Amino acid sequence: MxxxxxxxxxxxxxxxxxxxxxxxxxxxxxxxxxxxxxxxxxxxxxxxxxxxxxxxxxxxxxxxxxxxxxxxxxxxxxxxxxxxxxxxxxxxxxxxxxxxxxxxxxxxxxxxxxxxxxxYGSYAPNAEERILEVEGLSLYPERLELCFNDECVTLTKKESILADLLLSKHPKAVSREMMLSKLWDDESFVEENTLNVNIARLRKKFEDLNIKNAVETVRGLGYRLNISWRE
Missing domain, CATH: 3.40.50.2300 (Response regulator)
Structure with missing residues (x-):
């Protein structure tokens, strides 16, 4: 409807x-x-x-x-x-x-x-809005919106890309290299700290939804979505 x-x-x-x-x-x-x-x-x-x-x-x-x-x-x-x-x-x-x-x-x-x-219909490039859902968490990439328990926060484009990777790859970890390649055309010109800053901002958006420790660091690889909120 x-x-x-x-x-x-x-x-x-x-x-x-x-x-x-x-x-x-x-x-x-x-x-x-x-x-x-x-x-x-x-x-x-x-x-x-x-x-x-x-x-x-x-x-x-x-x-x-x-x-x-x-x-x-x-x-x-x-x-x-x-x-x-x-x-x-x-x-x-x-x-x-x-x-x-x-x-x-x-x-x-x-x-x-x-x-x-x-x-959304017969003339639309994509008939349905894309939604990623994991354990009650919903990401609307086209809207740049992340929702949980009837609360929503607005994401930046880069935050949405990172959230998209984490939800779509769950329960697997996402490598830093993959994140960088999705965020920037040429990751060789990106400072190492730039990804850290964007991850920190995304973590803050999860905290705004009362979800703590949602983005888990996997040493030597990258990051993984932590669904400990369901426990």
Whole structure:
């Protein structure tokens, strides 16, 4: 079931949209706390976002840019702003489409269906989002997100690559050479301490999820995912 997140401060519009969209089998989350849309996005993990421009605190362009830092999830703006520059700003902020109010529900439904098809369906390069799971730990490489016990942290690209190696190779150890080759095109020009720094940062992300000693050092070889949290 595809998940839709609605970010609209007019509750009547949000509820009407939600009611119509749910008829077609979508799961809908409506934003209520407009101070931290990004946290709701991380928690609900939507496949697509419907975003208004005029919002309390920060506008839709701001939240669109924030989401784009961690996800390629389709974003459709639905706004009463009719100006050309408003639509240009939406696209430049990372939006995939722009619908003006008042709108027809069938048009919204068709736009949602089209974006989902491009992102995850028959027109997508990969129909399904890649997820790596080990003992309750989930890595979303495309989203740069690591989750455990309903909590998620955002990773950098290099942290995500390292986490990907550790989870995909588990229970085997991953050599330093393999990690370096995945992180950099030519590891001969990388200082020895550079990998250590990135490993330390990844360990900190695990600690943010209340997982200690998740990355185990294997002397003379490299690193291994330690799943002692299940004990």
């Amino acid at each position: 595809y998940r839709v997140m609605i970010v609209e401060d007019d509750l009547n519009i949000s509820e009407l949209l939600s009611t119509h969209i749910e008829k077609y089998g979508y799961e809908v989350t409506i934003a209520e706390d407009f101070e931290d849309i990004l946290s709701l996005f991380k928690k609900s993990k939507p496949h697509i976002v419907l975003m208004d421009v005029n919002l309390p605190m920060f506008d839709g362009y701001y939240w669109c840019r924030k989401i784009r830092q961690i996800s390629t999830c389709p974003i459709i703006f639905i706004s009463a702003r009719l100006g050309e520059m408003d639509q240009v700003m939406a696209i430049e902020s990372g939006a995939d489409d722009y619908i003006t109010k008042p709108f027809y529900y069938d048009v919204v439904k068709a736009k949602i269906k089209g974006q989902l098809r491009r992102a």
